[in-house]
Amino acid sequence: MLSEDVLWLTVEELGRQIRARKISPVELAQAYLARLEKLGPKLGAVATLTADLALEQARQAEKEIAAGRYRGPLHGIPYGAKDLLATRGITTTWGAPPFRDQVFDYDATVIRKLRDAGAILVAKLAMIELAGGGGYNNANASLQGPSRCPFNLDYWAGGSSSGPGAAVPSALVGFAIGSETLGSIITPAAFSGVSGLRPTYGRVSRSGAMALSWTMDKLGPMCRSAVDCALVLEAIAGHDPSDPSSLPDSAFRWAPARSQQRAGTSTPAGKPLAGKKLGVLAPGTGPQVHAEVREAFAAALEVLRSLGAQLEETELPDLPYGAVASVLIAAEGASIFRPLIESGKVQELIDERQKAGLIASLSLPATDYLDACRLRTEMLPALAKMFTTYDALVAPSRTAPASRVDRDFDAPAPGTRPPEERRERPPAGAGNTRNLLGASNVAGLPAISVPCGFTKENRLPIGIQFVADALREEVCIACAAAYQSATGWHRRRPTL
Amino acid sequence: MKRIHRRQFAKLAGGMVAAVAVSRAAPSLQEPVPKLKLTPQQEERVREAVTRRDRQLAAIRNRTLPYALEPAFVFRVQRSAGKRRI
Numbered sequence: 001m002l003s004e005d006v007l008w009l010t011v012e013e014l015g016r017q018i019r020a021r022k023i024s025p026v027e028l029a030q031a032y033l034a035r036l037e038k039l040g041p042k043l044g045a046v047a048t049l050t051a052d053l054a055l056e057q058a059r060q061a062e063k064e065i066a067a068g069r070y071r072g073p074l075h076g077i078p079y080g081a082k083d084l085l086a087t088r089g090i091t092t093t094w095g096a097p098p099f100r101d102q103v104f105d106y107d108a109t110v111i112r113k114l115r116d117a118g119a120i121l122v123a124k125l126a127m128i129e130l131a132g133g134g135g136y137n138n139a140n141a142s143l144q145g146p147s148r149c150p151f152n153l154d155y156w157a158g159g160s161s162s163g164p165g166a167a168v169p170s171a172l173v174g175f176a177i178g179s180e181t182l183g184s185i186i187t188p189a190a191f192s193g194v195s196g197l198r199p200t201y202g203r204v205s206r207s208g209a210m211a212l213s214w215t216m217d218k219l220g221p222m223c224r225s226a227v228d229c230a231l232v233l234e235a236i237a238g239h240d241p242s243d244p245s246s247l248p249d250s251a252f253r254w255a256p257a258r259s260q261q262r263a264g265t266s267t268p269a270g271k272p273l274a275g276k277k278l279g280v281l282a283p284g285t286g287p288q289v290h291a292e293v294r295e296a297f298a299a300a301l302e303v304l305r306s307l308g309a310q311l312e313e314t315e316l317p318d319l320p321y322g323a324v325a326s327v328l329i330a331a332e333g334a335s336i337f338r339p340l341i342e343s344g345k346v347q348e349l350i351d352e353r354q355k356a357g358l359i360a361s362l363s364l365p366a367t368d369y370l371d372a373c374r375l376r377t378e379m380l381p382a383l384a385k386m387f388t389t390y391d392a393l394v395a396p397s398r399t400a401p402a403s404r405v406d407r408d409f410d411a412p413a414p415g416t417r418p419p420e421e422r423r424e425r426p427p428a429g430a431g432n433t434r435n436l437l438g439a440s441n442v443a444g445l446p447a448i449s450v451p452c453g454f455t456k457e458n459r460l461p462i463g464i465q466f467v468a469d470a471l472r473e474e475v476c477i478a479c480a481a482a483y484q485s486a487t488g489w490h491r492r493r494p495t496l
Numbered sequence: 497m498k499r500i501h502r503r504q505f506a507k508l509a510g511g512m513v514a515a516v517a518v519s520r521a522a523p524s525l526q527e528p529v530p531k532l533k534l535t536p537q538q539e540e541r542v543r544e545a546v547t548r549r550d551r552q553l554a555a556i557r558n559r560t561l562p563y564a565l566e567p568a569f570v571f572r573v574q575r576s577a578g579k580r581r582i
Contacts, residue, residue, distance in 0.1 A: 135545070215569070320555035327556065330549065344531035356541035359532070360549060371556050373567030380568065 002031045007171040008493060011228040014174055015073040021065065025076030025120065028174075029058035032078045032122050036172045039496055040123070043157070044147040045166035047083035048091050048124040054078060057120040064118070073231045075118030080125040080173040082161050083144075084210035085111055085219075087124065094210045095142045095160070096129035097348040098340060108208025109240045110177055110219055117235040125163025125176055129349055131184060132160040133212045133333040134357030139405045141351035146405040149192050150494035151459050155402040158188030164222040165192035169461075170496055175223040175232055179209060181216045182325050182441050189222060189449035190397035190463030195480065195490055196222045197229035200470045201444025202247035204233075205240030213332040214245065216325070216441060225490055226450055226480035230254035233473060250471070256478050271308030272482040276475075278304065278466075279314035279390035281436050283399055290400040296453030296462040297396045300483065304394070307482050314390065317382040319375065321438030327364065327372035328442070334361035376442055383443045387469035392476050395436050397449040397463030436467060446473040450480045451489040461489075 006014075006023060017023040033051050040046035061076040083093050086104035093099050111121065126144035128136060139146035139156040147162030149155040150170040157165035161178030165188025168176050178185045180198045189196025197220045204219045211217060221232035230252075237252035268274055283289045283297055305311055340346050341358050349355050386393065403409060440447050445467055452464035464483070466476035484490050534542065 320559070323552045323555040326549070326552055342532060344533065346532065352538070352541055353545070356538065356545040359534075359538075359542050360545035363546070364549070368553055368556060370567055371559075371561060373569060374561050374565045375556060375559070376568035377565055378561075 002027050004171075007031055007035060008224070010225045011073060011077055011175050011223060011231050012225065014077055015075070015231070018065065018076040019070055023076075025058040025061040025065070026055065028076065029054045029078045029120050029122060032171075032173055035170075036123050036167075039170060039172060040167075042148075042153070042496070043150060043166040043170055043172070044142075044145045045126055045157075045163045045170070045172060046080075046123050047093055047095070047126050047144050047163065050087070050090055050121050050123055053090070054120050054122040057115070061118050061120065071116075071118035072235070074114065074235050076120065077118075077174040078120045078122040079114065080123040080164060080167050080176040081111060081121060082127050082164055082176070082178050083124040084127060084131060084179060085124075085177065086208040087111055087121070090124065092124065093143050094130055095127035095144065097143050097350065098345045100143060104208070106208060109205035109242065110236050111208065113236050113238070114177075119235070122173060123167070125161075125167055125173075127163055128160035128184075129351065129354065130337065131179065131181060131210065131212045132354065133181075133329060133337065134349075134351075134354035134361065136351040137353040137408050137410060138351065139403070141349075141354055143350070148405060149402050149460065150496060151193060151454070151461060151492075154404055154406075155458065155460055156191060156405050158191030158402060160184040161188050161196075161222060164188060165194055168192070168194045168222050168224060170494060175221055175228055177219060177232075177236070178222045179217060179219045180441070181212050181218075181329055183437050185218075185220050185222060186397050186437065186447060186449045186463070186465055190465075191402035191461060193451040193454075193461030193463075193489070193492065194222050195224060195226050195229055195448065195450045195484070196220065197226075197233060197448045197473065197477065198441075198446060199233060199237065199252075199473055200247075200250075200446045202245050203237050203250045203252065203446070203471065203473070205238075205243040205246050207240055207242040207246075211336050213329045215332065216328055218444070226448060226477050226484055227254075229448060230474070230477045230481075247471070252473060254474065254477070256474060256481070268308070272485065273304060273479065274308030276308070276391045276479065277310045277312065277389065278479070279386060279393045280311050281316065281393055281395035282313055283396045288399050289396075290455075292453070292455045293396050293399055293401070293462050297464060300452040300464045301394070303483060303486050304479070307486055309479070311394075312390075314386070314393070316386075316435050316439050317379075319379050319382065319439075321379065321435050321442055324372045324375050324379070325438040325442050327368055328376070330357070330361040331364050331366075331369040331372075334358070334364060338362065379439065380443055383439055383445065384469065387472075391468070392479050393436065393467040394479070395465055395467075397465040401455050401458070401460035401462055436465070440467045443470070445470055446476055448476045448480045450484060451492070452483070452487070453489060454492070
């Protein structure tokens with residue numbers, strides 16, 4: 001019988017014990033399955049349990065490891081996949097009622113790669129319907145109901161990778177795979193206290209994943225530590241001819257010590273970020289920024305400074321990132337879901353704002369889409385130039401903690417001012433958090449969000465994000481890992 | 497419940513006069529069977545969604561883009577995998 005403490009271990013720690021045969025993959029899978037069954041419904045985390053497949057994969061892993069055929073750090077580790085990844089013979093609902101019975105006869109490339117790495121699929125995890133493509137207005141916009149923040153069940157886990165957000169910090173799985181088009185990994189990572197990595201666009205194959213926006217969709221790991229994200233990325237990255245956007249040189253290797261040695265930049269003890277210059281995008285003093293987010297971020301910057309990082313305030317080039325991101329998603333999503341909309345099946349969706357957004361997107365002029373694509377051309381070098389000065393950009397992951405599950409998103413977040421007082425635009429050129437989310441997604445840049453505090457009153461997680469240049473995930477992961485080596489926010493457990 | 501089809505989406509959602517004109521000029525094209533019905537409240541929500549979108553689009557529409565600025569995607573011709581002429 002495994003102790004419950006084992007379930008909270010990181011992938012790195014679990015992997016070591018599995019390799020040493022101190023933990024049995026079968027017992028581990030059984031323990032996570034039992035926890036998924038017990039707590040999954042309470043958290044709204046699960047779409048489908050895959051118990052039979054999991055136990056079969058676990059038995060195979062156990063046999064291989066016993067025979068000395070160890071595949072790597074994910075061998076024998078149970079995980080959950082957001083329910084937009086195709087899994088052969090298992091329901092894949094896309095979180096949406098019109099697709100409640102959808103079954104594919106193939107596995108997504110990511111699922112196949114994880115199987116090859118020896119990981120064990122224990123559950124398909126809940127998500128916002130259609131990954132929120134039409135623009136949703138509350139946490140209930142999911143076939144599986146609202147996913148809840150494990151640290152306070154009255155609050156949302158974040159979306160659209162809401163199931164992974166709820167499941168990872170509750171130790172229902174060893175790690176999870178989420179997806180991001182515009183904030184869908186970073187937001188649940190921030191709201192639920194997860195370490196979530198959004199890889200460079202084209203780093204991880206999208207083949208077999210629900211498409212919302214062909215030019216914006218990314219798949220990435222959601223874990224209990226930054227280093228875990230690196231280990232999972234190693235397994236899922238790499239070129240895939242079945243995804244036209246997959247980059248040819250997209251394999252990823254996590255070897256921070258070796259790459260530092262090669263670059264001749266070994267750091268003094270206790271200063272792992274010495275020599276790293278970080279561009280700080282201050283959250284500002286606007287009414288949309290929660291006071292405790294500001295405080296937690298300021299404290300996190302002090303930690304980064306103590307780790308040797310050189311910090312400098314900066315701003316993003318003044319370009320309409322949010323508008324461009326929205327137009328790209330609306331136009332591509334309208335094309336993808338046009339049959340759903342025109343057939344009338346869109347009416348089966350749960351969220352009224354999402355329905356209206358999808359219907360409205362059918363009339364988006366092509367010229368606006370093309371202008372957005374042209375502005376994207378302008379944004380790419382403007383943002384790339386920032387990384388000639390900075391190793392990474394750092395900002396709060398979100399300006400406010402999670403909202404209540406029973407409250408519409410357009411209602412004010414706790415600790416911020418009501419909407420009528422929030423109408424003023426942030427000053428032009430201000431490097432605010434929302435801009436960074438749009439900018440980094442439009443440019444396909446990698447980012448990681450890790451917990452950097454909790455609100456005092458409601459015990460809600462707060463996140464900090466590091467954004468790096470394209471294909472430089474190791475930089476943002478190294479910053480986050482260094483931060484986690486000096487703090488314990490990512491080790492906090494919810495009481496469930 | 498009111499029946500609505502694609503042309504009406506465009507009208508309802510605004511700004512698609514040109515597309516409607518083009519589709520009228522091509523009567524041989526088969527119209528999709530209209531199935532989507534919207535309630536008055538839903539029509540209002542669609543109008544609101546368009547208004548929100550137009551507010552956001554102003555940030556793009558108000559910009560003058562350089563003439564030579566091309567979209568951030570690349571069309572490439574594909575060579576046949578078959579015989580090549582010598």
